[in-house]
Amino acid sequence: MPKLPTDEDRFRKLVWHGKLPIQISLAKEDRAALLGRASPSSPPVYYVMAHRCSYLSLITDDVKAWLEALERAAPDRPSSIKPTQVWYAFNGAPLKWHYPIGLLYDLHSIRHPPGTVSAKPICTTKLPWTITVHLTNFPADRLLRNPSRDTTHHYFMAQYKEAEFMRAGSTKRVMNLPREDQDRLWAGLTTAEFETFWAVNHGAVNADDKDELPRHVAIRLYSRTDSAVVQVPLPLAELGSRTTVGEAIAYALRPEQFATGHPPKFRPEDESDQDAPYMVVLHGIVVSSTTPLLWLTRNLCYPDNFLHVVLL
Amino acid sequence: MASPPAASDYTSAPSSVTEGPALTVSSQRSAGSTIDEMHEIAQPPEKVVIRFRAIGNAPILKRSFFKITSANKFQLVIQFLRRELNYKAADPLFVYISSAFSPSPDETVENLYRCFKSDGQLVVNYCTTAAWG
Numbered sequence: 474m475p476k477l478p479t480d481e482d483r484f485r486k487l488v489w490h491g492k493l494p495i496q497i498s499l500a501k502e503d504r505a506a507l508l509g510r511a512s513p514s515s516p517p518v519y520y521v522m523a524h525r526c527s528y529l530s531l532i533t534d535d536v537k538a539w540l541e542a543l544e545r546a547a548p549d550r551p552s553s554i555k556p557t558q559v560w561y562a563f564n565g566a567p568l569k570w571h572y573p574i575g576l577l578y579d580l581h582s583i584r585h586p587p588g589t590v591s592a593k594p595i596c597t598t599k600l601p602w603t604i605t606v607h608l609t610n611f612p613a614d615r616l617l618r619n620p621s622r623d624t625t626h627h628y629f630m631a632q633y634k635e636a637e638f639m640r641a642g643s644t645k646r647v648m649n650l651p652r653e654d655q656d657r658l659w660a661g662l663t664t665a666e667f668e669t670f671w672a673v674n675h676g677a678v679n680a681d682d683k684d685e686l687p688r689h690v691a692i693r694l695y696s697r698t699d700s701a702v703v704q705v706p707l708p709l710a711e712l713g714s715r716t717t718v719g720e721a722i723a724y725a726l727r728p729e730q731f732a733t734g735h736p737p738k739f740r741p742e743d744e745s746d747q748d749a750p751y752m753v754v755l756h757g758i759v760v761s762s763t764t765p766l767l768w769l770t771r772n773l774c775y776p777d778n779f780l781h782v783v784l785l
Numbered sequence: 786m787a788s789p790p791a792a793s794d795y796t797s798a799p800s801s802v803t804e805g806p807a808l809t810v811s812s813q814r815s816a817g818s819t820i821d822e823m824h825e826i827a828q829p830p831e832k833v834v835i836r837f838r839a840i841g842n843a844p845i846l847k848r849s850f851f852k853i854t855s856a857n858k859f860q861l862v863i864q865f866l867r868r869e870l871n872y873k874a875a876d877p878l879f880v881y882i883s884s885a886f887s888p889s890p891d892e893t894v895e896n897l898y899r900c901f902k903s904d905g906q907l908v909v910n911y912c913t914t915a916a917w918g
Contacts, residue, residue, distance in 0.1 A: 571889065617890060634886035634917070639900060644885045644917070689900070704896040732831040732855045732895055 482671060484772040488756055489667045491525040493578055494601035497536060497561070499543075503608040506553070507544055517543055520601060524665050525575025525756060526776050528629075529568060530620035531663060533559050536606055557619045558611050563604045567612045570620040571628050573775050578602055579754050579783045580697055626659050629777060633658065636691035636778035639706060640770075662776050670776060686710050690770045692780040694725060694739070701737030705730055709767060718753055718769055719762030722784065739784040752785040831855060833898045833907060835862060837869075840884075840912035844870055850906075855895035859888050866911060881910040881917055 498516040499507065508517075519539045521532055533556050541552050561568045563581045572580075582602060611618070617628075634644045647655070654673045661670025689706040696702075705725035709716060712724065726736040739751050753760040755773055760782075775781055832852045839845045846869055853862060863880055872878055882888050882901050898907045910916070 569891075571891075628889070631887040632889065635882075635888060638883065638885045648917070702893070702896070704892070704900055706900045730899065732833075 482667075482675070485671065486667055488773055488775075489524075489526060489665075489670075491575060491756055492522050493525050493574060493757075495521050495523050495574075496601040496603045497521065497606050498603070499540065500562070500605045500607040502610070503606075507540065507608065519606075523574050525578070526573055527662065527665070528570055528572075528625050529561050529574060529577070530570040530625045531622065533620070534622070540606075540608075554608055557621050557624075558608060559620070560607050560611055560616060561604050562607060563602075567615045568604065569616060570625070571617050573777075573781065575756055576695070576775070576781045576783070579757055580695055583754055583757070583783065583785065585752070585785055622663075629659065629662065630655070632777040632779065636774075639689045639691040640687040640778065642688045658776075674776070674778070686714055686767070687770060690721070690766055690780065691774070691778055692721070692725070692766075692770070692782060694722065695781065695783045696737050696739045697783065697785065701739075703737060707766065714765075714767050716766045717763045718760060718766050718782075719751075721766045722751060722753070722762075722782075754783040754785055755780065833894060833902070834905060835894075836906045836908050837866060838908060838910045840881075840910050840916050841914065843878075843912045846870070853894055855893065855898055857894050858890060859892045859894060859897060860890035862894065862909060863890060866909070870911075877913055879912050879915050881912075883908055884910050885917060887917075 497519045501516070504516065519536060521535065523532060537554050537556055537559065540554055544552060544554075560570070563577075566581065568577050568581070617624075634647050637644050637647050650673065657669055657673045661667070661673070686709045688710075689708055692704070692707060694703040694705075703725060707716075707721050707725065712721070716724075726739070728734045728736060730736065751762075753762055753764075755769070760769070760773075769780055773780060831854060833855045835851050835853055837846055837849045837851070851865070853865075863878070866872075866880065867874075867876075867878060870878070880887060882897060883903065888897055894907070901907060
């Protein structure tokens with residue numbers, strides 16, 4: 474029987490309830506086809522308060538309904554919108570539907586102020602986050618295909634199992650969950666119901682046994698500079714349970730971890746100071762590099778149980 | 786709940802990529818020496834050994850060891866496997882690491898090797914029906 478969440482969940486709740494206001498406008502190249510020749514000069518826009526932990530492919534149903542209403546308002550024509558062809562872009566760059574929305578924002582829209590890395594990153598785009606929705610020319614070379622709800626579900630569970638494999642050394646705890654509990658994880662995520670998700674995630678998979686360290690911390694480091702993603706197994710027992718996230722990142726980016734001996738660059742293009750420390754961004758906030766990694770992995774994971782960390 | 790879609794639903798790639806010159810997988814008939822070398826080298830090599838294991842009714846490859854440049858995405862491994870099996874894009878193929886989970890096709894082989902290698906190999910299981918969801 475899964476343990477019910479407690480007060481100790483307050484940081485998990487803060488993460489879970491993190492939201493991002495998004496303004497979605499229909500891409501220029503799709504306007505004429507959808508709205509007809511008489512389309513207005515200003516693009517139609519749609520606003521959504523999205524959960525940072527959710528996925529763009531999960532808001533497509535709402536976006537589609539909005540577009541179909543516009544379509545009906547235009548001269549009669551059958552709906553031509555195929556959800557699996559819908560994609561989103563920021564400043565012309567396709568947005569990966571399989572990344573959590575919060576991670577996409579952190580990657581694309583948090584910047585250092587020019588000429589410094591020591592100051593706090595500032596976001597250069599004002600809220601709401603302004604993105605475009607596209608209905609044609611799906612960039613299959615840049616995005617995973619077929620972003621349906623089912624595909625997203627399948628993808629999410631695969632990632633959940635991968636994180637579990639890193640943390641526990643096997644996926645036994647997930648595979649042993651009754652079908653209903655596995656479904657509850659997905660239901661909780663898609664309805665944003667904290668209790669539904671965490672009743673399963675907390676008790677079965679994420680138990681806070683104070684004596685038991687995760688075998689490895691499931692963490693991914695993302696670089697905006699060169700789009701590199703680095704995943705390194707961090708053996709907490711070996712490194713020490715008090716390992717800070719700064720120390721963990723230094724360990725993960727040791728040259729010997731990389732086939733070429735050159736870790737990807739994790740600093741802004743305009744940075745000249747080679748010894749500049751990395752700025753750790755998680756859920757839109759700057760995390761102190763002295764934060765214990767163990768605390769982060771217990772409290773600030775995304776629902777797939779990965780720490781998706783952007784390094785600036 | 787609908788059954789999970791076939792892996793090909795998001796792993797298939799445009800034909801230009803499938804046929805492209807990026808493929809650097811080379812066959813490795815006697816992999817023994819290569820794997821021994823792996824133990825000597827602490828640093829992940831630029832090319833890593835992938836071992837394919839068929840599950841259930843999936844056809845067995847003539848050779849199961851291959852070397853691949855670690856900077857490639859896992860997508861390329863899937864495409865390579867499809868080609869070796871002579872599978873069309875519509876044929877269902879499920880691919881797993883360490884009999885446990887399906888990695889993202891846009892994950893690099895280097896990351897997967899670093900995190901999930903076993904005895905100097907990345908073990909890739911494949912089957913024609915979902916085995917580990």
